Amino acid sequence: MSIVNAADHAANPAHLDTSTGLDNRKMAFWTFIGSECLLFGSLIATYLAYKGRSLTGPLPHAGRTLGGQESQGILDIPLTSLSTFVLLMSSLGMVLALAAVQRADRKGAILWLFTTAGLGLVFLGFQAYEFNHFYHAGLTLQTNLFGSTFFLLTGFHGAHVFVGVIYLSTLGMLAVKNQLGPERSMSVEIAGLYWHFVDVIWIVIFALVYLIK
Amino acid sequence: MASTATVAAPHAHAAAPHTETGVWSWITTVDHKRIGILYFFSSIFYFLVGGIEALFIRTQLIVPENNFISADTYNQMFTQHALTMIFLALMPLTAAFFNYIVPLQIGARDVAFPRLNALSYWVYFFGGLMLLFAAVTKMAPNVGWFAYAPITERQYNPGPNVDFYVLGLQIVGLSSILAGINFIVTILNMRAPGMRLMRMPIFTWMVLITQVLIVTAMAVFTIAITQLMFDRMFGTTFFDPARGGDPLVWQHLFWMFGHPEVYILIIPIFGIISEVIPTFSRKPLFGYNVMVFASVLIGWLGWGVWSHHMFAVGLGPIADAFFALSTMLIAIPTGIKIFNWIGTMWGGSIRFTTSMLYAVAFIAMFTLGGISGVMHSVAPSDLQQTDTYFVVAHIHYVFFGGTVLGLFSGIYYWFPKIFGRLLDEKLGKIHFVGTLAGMNLAFFPMHFLGMYGQPRRTFTYPGDLGWNWMNFLSTMGAYLMALSTLVLVWNVIRSLRKGAIAGDNPWGAATLEWSIPSPPPVYNFRDIPMVHSRMPLWEADANKEPGIPHGKVAEDVNSITVGGTQVGEIEYPDSESKMSAHDLGIHLPPPSYWPVILAFGILMTFGSLIFRNLDGALHNLWFLSVAGVLLVAVSIFKWAFEPGH
Numbered sequence: 001m002s003i004v005n006a007a008d009h010a011a012n013p014a015h016l017d018t019s020t021g022l023d024n025r026k027m028a029f030w031t032f033i034g035s036e037c038l039l040f041g042s043l044i045a046t047y048l049a050y051k052g053r054s055l056t057g058p059l060p061h062a063g064r065t066l067g068g069q070e071s072q073g074i075l076d077i078p079l080t081s082l083s084t085f086v087l088l089m090s091s092l093g094m095v096l097a098l099a100a101v102q103r104a105d106r107k108g109a110i111l112w113l114f115t116t117a118g119l120g121l122v123f124l125g126f127q128a129y130e131f132n133h134f135y136h137a138g139l140t141l142q143t144n145l146f147g148s149t150f151f152l153l154t155g156f157h158g159a160h161v162f163v164g165v166i167y168l169s170t171l172g173m174l175a176v177k178n179q180l181g182p183e184r185s186m187s188v189e190i191a192g193l194y195w196h197f198v199d200v201i202w203i204v205i206f207a208l209v210y211l212i213k
Numbered sequence: 214m215a216s217t218a219t220v221a222a223p224h225a226h227a228a229a230p231h232t233e234t235g236v237w238s239w240i241t242t243v244d245h246k247r248i249g250i251l252y253f254f255s256s257i258f259y260f261l262v263g264g265i266e267a268l269f270i271r272t273q274l275i276v277p278e279n280n281f282i283s284a285d286t287y288n289q290m291f292t293q294h295a296l297t298m299i300f301l302a303l304m305p306l307t308a309a310f311f312n313y314i315v316p317l318q319i320g321a322r323d324v325a326f327p328r329l330n331a332l333s334y335w336v337y338f339f340g341g342l343m344l345l346f347a348a349v350t351k352m353a354p355n356v357g358w359f360a361y362a363p364i365t366e367r368q369y370n371p372g373p374n375v376d377f378y379v380l381g382l383q384i385v386g387l388s389s390i391l392a393g394i395n396f397i398v399t400i401l402n403m404r405a406p407g408m409r410l411m412r413m414p415i416f417t418w419m420v421l422i423t424q425v426l427i428v429t430a431m432a433v434f435t436i437a438i439t440q441l442m443f444d445r446m447f448g449t450t451f452f453d454p455a456r457g458g459d460p461l462v463w464q465h466l467f468w469m470f471g472h473p474e475v476y477i478l479i480i481p482i483f484g485i486i487s488e489v490i491p492t493f494s495r496k497p498l499f500g501y502n503v504m505v506f507a508s509v510l511i512g513w514l515g516w517g518v519w520s521h522h523m524f525a526v527g528l529g530p531i532a533d534a535f536f537a538l539s540t541m542l543i544a545i546p547t548g549i550k551i552f553n554w555i556g557t558m559w560g561g562s563i564r565f566t567t568s569m570l571y572a573v574a575f576i577a578m579f580t581l582g583g584i585s586g587v588m589h590s591v592a593p594s595d596l597q598q599t600d601t602y603f604v605v606a607h608i609h610y611v612f613f614g615g616t617v618l619g620l621f622s623g624i625y626y627w628f629p630k631i632f633g634r635l636l637d638e639k640l641g642k643i644h645f646v647g648t649l650a651g652m653n654l655a656f657f658p659m660h661f662l663g664m665y666g667q668p669r670r671t672f673t674y675p676g677d678l679g680w681n682w683m684n685f686l687s688t689m690g691a692y693l694m695a696l697s698t699l700v701l702v703w704n705v706i707r708s709l710r711k712g713a714i715a716g717d718n719p720w721g722a723a724t725l726e727w728s729i730p731s732p733p734p735v736y737n738f739r740d741i742p743m744v745h746s747r748m749p750l751w752e753a754d755a756n757k758e759p760g761i762p763h764g765k766v767a768e769d770v771n772s773i774t775v776g777g778t779q780v781g782e783i784e785y786p787d788s789e790s791k792m793s794a795h796d797l798g799i800h801l802p803p804p805s806y807w808p809v810i811l812a813f814g815i816l817m818t819f820g821s822l823i824f825r826n827l828d829g830a831l832h833n834l835w836f837l838s839v840a841g842v843l844l845v846a847v848s849i850f851k852w853a854f855e856p857g858h
C-alpha cells in the first residue's frame with residue numbers, strides 16, 4: 001500500500017515538489033532559453049545568408065562594392081568593443097547581486113542589481129548612438145540587405161537588454177522595499193539566467209557581425 | 214448527478230458545490246480540465262469551419278470550367294482551409310487532449326503554470342477569431358499556407374490578406390510556444406512519485422516530444438514571419454528579389470518550421486494510438502522502449518529533412534541527395550512503430566469499439582500516406598509530382614488519414630473520461646464508415662489526377678483532359694465526409710445529455726486517468742498515487758512490477774486524514790463528487806481574469822497593425838497598438854502580483 005497522503009504532502013514545506021528536483025520556474029526558463037536560441041539562430045542565419053549581398057548603400061566592412069570602387073566600412077569596431085566590455089562587466093554585477101541576495105545582504109543586493117541594470121542602460125546608450133550614427137551615414141532598415149538584417153538582429157537583441165533592464169530594476173525596487181530576502185533568491189537566479197543568456201548571445205553576435213569580415 | 218459526501222472535516226462545507234458555473238467561471242478558469250474542454254469545443258468549431266472551406270474548394274472543382282467561386286476567392290479558400298485546419302483545428306484539438314489528459318496520466322493536480330495555460334488558450338482564441346474575421350470579410354490570406362515569397366511582398370499583394378497571415382499566425386504561434394514551455398515543465402516535473410521517465414504513459418511521452426518540436430520550430434517560424442512583416446510594413450528587403458532579397462531564404466525558414474510542424478501534428482497521434490490499441494487488445498504495448506526511442510528519433514530527424522520540400526527549386530545534386538536520403542531514413546523508425554502496433558494487436562483479445570476501429574484505420578491510411586511520402590523523397594520523381602494533386606493526396610493521407618483519424622480515435626476513447634458519458638457506439642460506427650469511405654473517395658483519385666498532371670492551386674481546369682470523373686468522385690467523397698462529421702457532432706451533443714454513464718474506467722484501461730471518477734473532481738486526485746509500473750491499473754505489467762493494489766486509487770481508502778489523523782470519510786456515489794478541494798486540504802490556484810485580458814491586449818497590439826494598412830475609415834489605428842502594449846504591460850504587472858500564488 002503506497003499512497004502519499006495529500007495533506008501530509010502539503011504540510012511538509014521542505015518537500016521539493018518536482019520530479020526532477022529542479023524548480024518549475026527555472027526549468028521553464030531553460031526551455032524558454034532553448035526557444036530563444038532558435039529565434040536568435042534564425043536571425044543570425046539570415047544575417048549570414050545575406051552577408052555581402054547588398055546591392056547598394058553602406059557596407060559593414062571596408063571592401064569593394066558591386067561597382068568596383070572601395071567602400072568604407074561603417075561598423076566602428078573599437079567603439080562596439082567598449083560597449084561589449086560594458087555588457088560583459090554587467091554579467092559580473094549579476095553574479096554579485098545574486099550572491100548578495102543569497103547571503104541576505106540588502107545593501108549589496110541593491111547596489112549590484114542597479115549597477116547591472118545601469119550597465120545594461122549604458123550598453124543601450126551605445127546602441128542608440130550607433131543606430132543614430134548609421135542613420136545619418138545613410139544606413140536604414142530599408143537601405144540594403146545589410147541594413148535590414150543588421151537592424152533586425154541587433155535591435156532584437158537590444159529589446160532583450162531593455163526587457164532585462166526593467167526586470168532587474170523591478171527586482172532592485174523590491175530590494176529597496178526590503179522584500180527580496182534570501183527566500184526569494186530564486187527570482188534573482190532566474191533573472192540572472194536571462195541576463196547571462198543575453199550577454200552570451202551578444203558575444204556571438206559581436207563576433208559574427210563585427211569581427212568576421 | 215446528485216451526490217452526497219459525508220464529511221466531518223474541520224471546516225467542511227460538503228453541501229456547497231465544488232465547481233462554479235456560468236460563463237464568467239469559464240472565462241476566468243485556470244483548471245487544466247476546463248481549459249481542455251474549451252480547446253475541445255473551439256477546435257471542433259474550427260474543424261467545421263475548415264470543412265466548409267474545403268467544400269467550397271471541392272464544389273468549385275466538381276466540374277470543369279466552373280464559376281461557383283472566383284479565382285481570388287478560391288485562393289483565399291485553399292489558404293484559409295489549410296491555416297484553419299492546421300493551426301485552429303488539429304493543433305488545438307491535440308492541445309485539448311494534452312490539457313485534459315496529460316496531468317491525469319502523470320498523477321498531477323494541474324499543470325505547472327495554470328494561469329499561463331489559460332493565457333495560451335485565450336491567445337489562441339483571439340488569434341483564431343482574427344483569422345476567422347479575415348475569412349468572412351473576404352480578406353483572408355490568398356497565398357497558400359507556405360506563403361512563398363515574393364508573391365507575399367507588398368507590391369504583389371497590396372491588400373491586408375497577407376497581413377492577416379503574418380499577424381494571425383504570430384498570435385497563434387505565441388500561444389503554442391507558451392503552452393509548449395508549460396507542458397515540458399509539467400511532464401518533466403509534475404509526475405507522481407515513482408513515475409520514472411520510462412514508466413510514463415506513451416501518450417505523455419509523445420506530447421513531450423511534440424512540445425520540444427513546438428518550442429523550437431515555432432521560434433524559427435516566428436522570425437520568418439517577423440521578417441516578412443518588416444518587408445511588408447517597414448520596407449525592408451528580406452525576400453524581395455527586386456532589391457537583392459532572396460525568396461529561397463523564406464523557403465528554408467518556412468520549411469525548417471513546416472516540416473517539423475507535420476510531426477507536431479502526427480506525433481501526438483502516435484501517442485493516442487499507442488494508448489488505444491493496448492487497451493482494446495488487452496495487451497501491453499509491444500516494444501514500449503523501442504516506441505519511445507523511435508519517436509525521439511523521428512522528432513530529431515524531422516529537423517534534418519526540410520529541404521525535401523524544395524527539390525523543385527534546384528538546390529543542386531548534393532543537397533538533393535542529402536535530403537532525399539535523410540527523408541528516406543525517417544521511414545525506418547516510422548515502420549518500426551507500425552510493426553509495434555501490429556505486434557500489440559497480435560494474439561490480443563481485440564474489441565472493435567469505434568475508437569479501436571479508428572486506430573486500426575489510422576495504421577492503414579497513414580501507411581499509404583507514408584508510402585507516397587517515400588515516393589516524394591526520390592528527388593527525380595518528386596520533380597514530376599510536386600505541385601500536382603499527387604502531393605495533395607499525400608498530404609491528406611497523412612493529415613486526414615493520420616492526424617484526423619487518430620484524433621477521432623482519441624475522442625471516442627477519452628470522451629467518457631471528460632464528460633462522464635459514453636459516446637453512442639452505433640452512431641460512432643456510422644461516423645466511422647462514412648468517414649473512411651468518404652476520405653478514400655475524396656483523396657485516392659487525387660493520386661491519379663496528380664499522375665495525369667492536374668496542378669494544385671488552380672481554380673479550374675479544361676474539360677478535355679480526362680480529369681472530370683475523378684474530380685467528380687473526389688467532390689462526392691468530400692460531401693460524404695462532411696455528412697459523417699455531422700454524425701459526430703450529433704453524437705457529441707446527444708451523448709452530453711443522454712449518453713450512458715461511463716463510470717471510472719469503461720474500457721478497462723491501464724493508465725492513471727482511469728483510476729479516478731469520470732469526470733474527475735476539480736482536484737483530480739484526492740491522494741497522489743504512487744506509481745510502480747507503466748500500466749498501474751493492470752496487475753500484470755510487462756516488467757512484472759507490482760501495480761497499484763486493487764487497481765484503483767479512489768476506492769480503497771475512504772478516509773480523509775490531516776496530518777496523519779483521520780478526520781472524515783468520503784464517498785464517491787457517482788462520478789461527480791461534491792467535495793470541495795479545500796475540504797481535503799488541497800490547494801488549487803484561484804481563478805483569474807488577467808490571462809484573458811492579457812491575451813486581449815496581445816490581440817489589440819497585433820490586430821491594429823493590420824488596419825494600419827487598410828485604406829479608408831480604419832486608417833491609422835496606431836494608438837490602438839499603443840493601448841494594446843499598455844494593456845499587456847498592466848496585465849503582466851497585475852498578474853505577477855496577484856495574490857494566491
Ligand code: HEM
Pocket residue numbers: 475476478479521522540541543544547582583585586587589590591595598599600604607608611612615
Ligand atoms: C508524418 C506525417 C506527414 C505529414 C503531416 C506530411 C505533410 C506533408 C505536407 C503538408 C506536404 C506538402 C507540402 C506542400 O504543400 O508543398 C508534404 C510533402 C512531402 N512529404 Fe510529407 N508528410 C508526412 C510524412 C511524410 C513522410 C513519412 C515522408 C517520407 C518518408 C514525407 C515526404 C514528403 C515529401 C518528400 C514531400 C514533398 C512533396 C513535394 O512538394 O513535392 N512526408 N508532406
Ligand SMILES: [Cu+2]
Pocket residue numbers: 471472475518519521522
Ligand atoms: Cu516534409
